[in-house]
Amino acid sequence: MEIPPFEAAVNEGRLRFAAKANFGDEPRLLRAPASAFVAQNIQLNTETTEKMLKYVNPIFANLVSITGQADFECEKLVIPLASGHKDKLEVVGTISGTNLRLGAGGLLSDLMAAMGQPLRQQALTIRPTRIIVRNGTVRYDNMQVDVGDNPLNFAGAIGLDGRLDMTVTLPWTLRGLTARVGKEEEAGSRITLPLRGTLDKPELDTERLLQDQLFKGLQELFR
Numbered sequence: 001m002e003i004p005p006f007e008a009a010v011n012e013g014r015l016r017f018a019a020k021a022n023f024g025d026e027p028r029l030l031r032a033p034a035s036a037f038v039a040q041n042i043q044l045n046t047e048t049t050e051k052m053l054k055y056v057n058p059i060f061a062n063l064v065s066i067t068g069q070a071d072f073e074c075e076k077l078v079i080p081l082a083s084g085h086k087d088k089l090e091v092v093g094t095i096s097g098t099n100l101r102l103g104a105g106g107l108l109s110d111l112m113a114a115m116g117q118p119l120r121q122q123a124l125t126i127r128p129t130r131i132i133v134r135n136g137t138v139r140y141d142n143m144q145v146d147v148g149d150n151p152l153n154f155a156g157a158i159g160l161d162g163r164l165d166m167t168v169t170l171p172w173t174l175r176g177l178t179a180r181v182g183k184e185e186e187a188g189s190r191i192t193l194p195l196r197g198t199l200d201k202p203e204l205d206t207e208r209l210l211q212d213q214l215f216k217g218l219q220e221l222f223r
Contacts, residue, residue, distance in 0.1 A: 013041035028081040037074035061199040065103030071096050091133035097126035107202045122148045136160045149181045166195040
């Protein structure tokens, strides 16, 4: 089976796609050649976010509303055509998002509360991030999400079963400074916390933050 290249309007954006599959193979896999799957200016909603985007970043789990645009350019796409072969799913590509506005709920609400800023007034930008989906896990080295002019950086793995093995780097430093987008290095070393748990119940290791603050305080005391 072969799906010839085509373009279509999807959620007010554009989708380009082509793929082929050999039904004599086992398991049966749909494969797209390099750059054959490109999505541009796709308008986000809660349905697409719940089904897909939450596996890209846990801040998109358990939202009551979302608006904004997302782009995705795929380098490699392999989709199993039968159930029971999630481990065969393979995706390599670059994702980005602009003018994202999230409703209340989820991990980002907790982070914004800790930052002392209301979520509803903040526009988010996802910087272009290369992601790899392989062996039932979504991985990336650094996804920067700009919340207003504050950078949040995520890294690690999200299992397709919802389990998290990540870190999140906050805008703050132990010296009490706040990093700004485009001037991250001026603030110095920022606070990084482990992010565990699941998409439905993410767990930030705040004990690590307290330990780091105590260690920093002792360093200053005995300097």
